[in-house]
Amino acid sequence: HTASPYYFEAISLLKGTFKLSHFRKNQLECITATLDGKDVFYLAPTGGGKSLCYQLPALCKSGKTQGTTFVISPLLSLIEDQVLALREKGINAFRLTNAADTDAAHDALPRLRKGDNVPLVYTTPEKFINSNIVQDIVVHLYERKLLARFVVDEAHVIGGWRSWRESYASLGILRERWPDIPIMALTGSANELAIEDIKESLALRNPVHLKQSFNRANLYYEVRMKPAQKKVLLQEIAGFIQSRHKGDTGIIYCQSRDECEDMARRLREEFNLSARHFHAGMDRDEKRVNQHDWSKGICKIIVATIAFGMGIDKPDVRFVIHATMSKDMDGYYQETGRAGRDGGPSDCLLFYAYRDVAKLQSMLTNPHDSNRPPPDEVERQLERLSAVVAYCSNESDCRRVLILRHFDEEFDEEECHKSCDNCCKLGKTVKENCTEMAQQAVQLLSNLIDSGRDRGITLNMFKDVWRGRKSKNIAPYSGLSGYGAAANIDHTMTERIVTQLLCRQVFSTRRTTSGSGFGVNYLEVCFLLMVVAIVSQLFWAVGLQR
Ligand code: ADP
Ligand code: ZN
Numbered sequence: 001h002t003a004s005p006y007y008f009e010a011i012s013l014l015k016g017t018f019k020l021s022h023f024r025k026n027q028l029e030c031i032t033a034t035l036d037g038k039d040v041f042y043l044a045p046t047g048g049g050k051s052l053c054y055q056l057p058a059l060c061k062s063g064k065t066q067g068t069t070f071v072i073s074p075l076l077s078l079i080e081d082q083v084l085a086l087r088e089k090g091i092n093a094f095r096l097t098n099a100a101d102t103d104a105a106h107d108a109l110p111r112l113r114k115g116d117n118v119p120l121v122y123t124t125p126e127k128f129i130n131s132n133i134v135q136d137i138v139v140h141l142y143e144r145k146l147l148a149r150f151v152v153d154e155a156h157v158i159g160g161w162r163s164w165r166e167s168y169a170s171l172g173i174l175r176e177r178w179p180d181i182p183i184m185a186l187t188g189s190a191n192e193l194a195i196e197d198i199k200e201s202l203a204l205r206n207p208v209h210l211k212q213s214f215n216r217a218n219l220y221y222e223v224r225m226k227p228a229q230k231k232v233l234l235q236e237i238a239g240f241i242q243s244r245h246k247g248d249t250g251i252i253y254c255q256s257r258d259e260c261e262d263m264a265r266r267l268r269e270e271f272n273l274s275a276r277h278f279h280a281g282m283d284r285d286e287k288r289v290n291q292h293d294w295s296k297g298i299c300k301i302i303v304a305t306i307a308f309g310m311g312i313d314k315p316d317v318r319f320v321i322h323a324t325m326s327k328d329m330d331g332y333y334q335e336t337g338r339a340g341r342d343g344g345p346s347d348c349l350l351f352y353a354y355r356d357v358a359k360l361q362s363m364l365t366n367p368h369d370s371n372r373p374p375p376d377e378v379e380r381q382l383e384r385l386s387a388v389v390a391y392c393s394n395e396s397d398c399r400r401v402l403i404l405r406h407f408d409e410e411f412d413e414e415e416c417h418k419s420c421d422n423c424c425k426l427g428k429t430v431k432e433n434c435t436e437m438a439q440q441a442v443q444l445l446s447n448l449i450d451s452g453r454d455r456g457i458t459l460n461m462f463k464d465v466w467r468g469r470k471s472k473n474i475a476p477y478s479g480l481s482g483y484g485a486a487a488n489i490d491h492t493m494t495e496r497i498v499t500q501l502l503c504r505q506v507f508s509t510r511r512t513t514s515g516s517g518f519g520v521n522y523l524e525v526c527f528l529l530m531v532v533a534i535v536s537q538l539f540w541a542v543g544l545q546r
Contacts, residue, residue, distance in 0.1 A: 067146030
């Protein structure tokens with residue numbers, strides 16, 4: 001490490017100003033590269049310590065470029081927190097955001113114009129692109145050789161589609177207008193494609209590419225089948241907290257605002273747990289109070305939509321529970337990543353049910369939703385969702401291997417050390433080929449549809465026919481080929497198979513006027529053969545616990 005010409009200055013800043021004892025992996029490399037005037041691409045998980053990689057060089061006197069480091073970040077709350085934290089360390093940091101127009105900015109601009117030493121200026125991409133004032137300042141600094149580098153934080157947003165992030169896509173102007181100013185791009189979530197996209201959009205020049213492992217060794221990952229009844233789910237969640245996390249701080253993610261409020265209330269009233277809710281529909285003050293009280297430990301559990309968590313840096317979150325699955329693996333990683341930032345052991349528990357998949361799918365494809373993204377984006381999001389489904393419905397492979405594969409990182413399951421549910425099952429489970437049972441189910445459903453087209457088949461009716469229940473509405477089907485074929489199969493097994501078929505879109509549900517319709521996802525009978533082929537491939541790979 002001492003090979004870095006900047007080592008001594010860097011280490012003295014690390015200890016003196018940041019009060020830290022040593023660099024984490026890649027931090028010094030990143031700092032050295034940017035001080036050398038090179039472009040840097042740094043990929044590290046949330047909590048990996050990316051901020052230090054530009055905050056520290058901003059204070060160095062020995063770098064090849066001198067002056068102000070411009071940080072472009074999409075998260076206002078994060079900017080606010082960081083500027084405050086830097087000022088507490090006695091560092092002259094400013095933010096140029098709309099919120100700051102009135103106060104600090106008035107102070108910052110004259111200082112920057114005068115050529116005062118302002119090591120760090122934070123701004124949002126919108127402000128950077130659209131504000132003449134900000135542009136003038138950059139030009140002013142550039143002409144006086146007082147522009148040290150640009151930092152683009154959360155760079156993965158560049159590849160996003162949402163118009164409110166269009167400014168991010170316009171950041172190509174950094175290189176166009178100020179070609180010799182080094183750029184550092186930071187991200188906590190990107191796959192190979194997204195990385196290429198970032199490098200190209202920012203026109204990075206032979207960037208020093210640094211990547212930190214995404215493995216979070218102190219997190220335990222677990223996926224459970226979600227109980228059908230709300231009450232049972234609530235009991236299970238409360239039981240989990242009371243038995244394993246009494247008095248601990250945690251986050252519970254729910255799908256809707258109502259669910260958040262309802263669950264927080266019931267955890268308080270029925271289980272005497274210290275829970276509050278948080279979602280985007282609350283007014284500002286209420287949000288601030290609940291977030292503040294949770295941060296300070298006045299309340300222990302926050303029940304929230306994914307609106308909660310951006311820029312949260314609470315170190316001692318001991319559990320993150322997903323009462324509903326995430327929309328994509330990036331989201332899941334970010335959300336679970338809020339647990340255990342202090343390195344202490346923490347639990348990530350996800351409840352998974354087919355009905356949640358269906359709900360998310362229909363939200364994406366709802367033709368009445370005016371906010372709906374363009375068709376190919378819908379397609380992409382459906383695909384991302386199915387990656388989560390594959391993750392959740394996998395009952396045999398190491399969760400870490402599956403999660404890290406999403407970040408193109410190879411991981412040896414030995415390294416998991418039994419800190420995921422599937423690794424704990426190892427040796428206790430056998431893989432079973434369910435192809436025949438699955439094919440049987442597909443065949444039965446198509447027979448049912450052929451025979452009872454006018455009545456409409458529901459999911460429950462189907463299961464009853466398959467298991468051969470003797471009830472009034474099932475009686476008419478008792479002569480059907482395949483009726484009762486699963487009579488001797490374990491209940492949870494038939495449940496699993498039906499869930500798998502639904503999740504893999506072999507079966508489909510559709511809303512009809514008389515409730516829920518249910519069918520095989522094929523257009524002609526000949527397609528059935530293909531469905532059977534898909535089923536057989538898939539089920540070879542799926543291990544089921546016995
Ligand atoms: P990121 O931006 O990658 O999500 P942060 O920069 O917010 O991560 O850092 C996460 C936490 O790690 C912070 O509390 C920070 O103080 C701490 N941290 C960063 N670098 C080090 C280090 N070298 N040693 C100890 N703690 C560090
Ligand atoms: Zn594992």
